[in-house]
Amino acid sequence: MSHLNLAKLFALSTLSTLLIACGGGSDGSPSNNGGSTNPPTTQTDLFTVKAKEWSFQGNTTEAQCYDIDLQQAANCSGTDWDIKAVMNRGTPTFSSNGGASGNGKAAVLYSPFDATWANLSKLIDANKQGNDAIPASAWSQDAYSNGFTATTGYSFLEYNLFGDHRMSPNFKIYFVTTDTKNLNTVGTEDKPVYAVQIYNYYNQSGTSGYISIRYIDTRYPDVVKTIENVDATNGWAYLDLKSGVATNSATQPWQLAFNRYNVQTNTGIGSTIGLQPTGFYDADSKPIINKFKSATVFVDTLAELKELPTTVKQVNSWTNNGVKSLLNPAYKGAYGREPLNFGWYTYYSTDALAAPVGLKAHMIKANPEAASLIRGNTGNSYARLHLKDVKYADPSNASSATTWTFELDIQPAK
Structure with missing residues (x-):
């Protein structure tokens, strides 16, 4: 069914609304439950590792992986990886180390179409949205x-x-x-x-x-x-x-x-x-x-x-x-008539479509506002991530080598 678990889809739709305000009150402060005069509880930001970067190359067909716990690139042939990118004709297919893609406990919350970096950056605990616990069924394995x-x-x-x-x-x-x-x-x-x-x-x-x-x-x-x-x-x-x-x-x-x-x-x-x-x-x-x-x-x-x-x-x-993953949503757009939005990035098929963003035909531009939340393969560490940049070795040549850079904030295992 999911690859269609309707309970999971309901949980995700509920979480999408909760994502708007992650602190309880409309200003992001804890809500005043029942009119209590007790001082608000101070909540600790568990995303203690900020602005880590994972860069991988777009001119290789070898799998490239990242380990949230080690906070660095990892060997994909081992078991201690969390996110994998496999390039195919210049664009990546992503997977997580769980379900159909691996033997770990990795899972994903939100495709890059369903969350923004601005909103996910307000999270202080990957297990909660505001004061509400995230149900286990909301996390999606490949x-x-x-x-x-x-x-x-x-x-x-x-x-x-x-x-x-x-x-x-x-x-x-x-x-x-x-x-x-x-x-x-x-x-x-x-x-x-x-x-x-x-x-x-x-x-x-x-x-x-x-x-x-x-x-x-x-x-x-x-x-x-x-x-x-x-x-x-x-x-x-x-x-x-x-x-x-x-x-x-x-x-x-x-x-x-x-x-x-x-x-x-x-x-x-x-x-x-x-x-x-x-x-x-x-x-x-x-x-x-x-x-x-x-x-x-x-x-x-x-x-x-x-x-x-x-x-x-x-x-x-x-x-x-x-194999399907929330990290690989179906693109939006019509080839040749409008840019193709793949969530993490946008592809421009013609010079006319690419010119307004300073690119040329068949070039790609990162969508840094799109974001996702991933659970690591051990099941007790988390990261929010977004694609910060796609850089061409020759900015005037769509066939030149590319470097893809993700930014991650990490909630380490307790």
């Missing part, structure tokens, strides 16, 4: 991106539809192929295509993170198989749709893997959305509660699963497994 998550609209779960903070499946159907070169939704004996529904997120005792799916090999739509109560509560659970077996080992054959609401597909396996069964959403894409609540919903959606290979004979494309 996650896999594929047909189960990289689609518009809804993912396969809805959150808190009944005020009980539970996840409700919407019975969306996904195609999973073992041959991404073939766009047909019906596969072969050697390279089958499956149609998959996630229909439950809880085991019999009501514990979350237990995945139940039903699926078909699209050659045999009347042969419906199920894999029930897959324990995805502590690491990845790997499913082999051919044998119907789930294991905790990636060394066995598998096509899908679950880690709570996160999904990944195996190397060479493609996926895409097939169908949202009818009746779950209205014309404004809002959930229809009675449909989710229906006691017969499991039976009602079976026919659409079985009929799907005859109604959808081909897909436009298959989505392979990738």
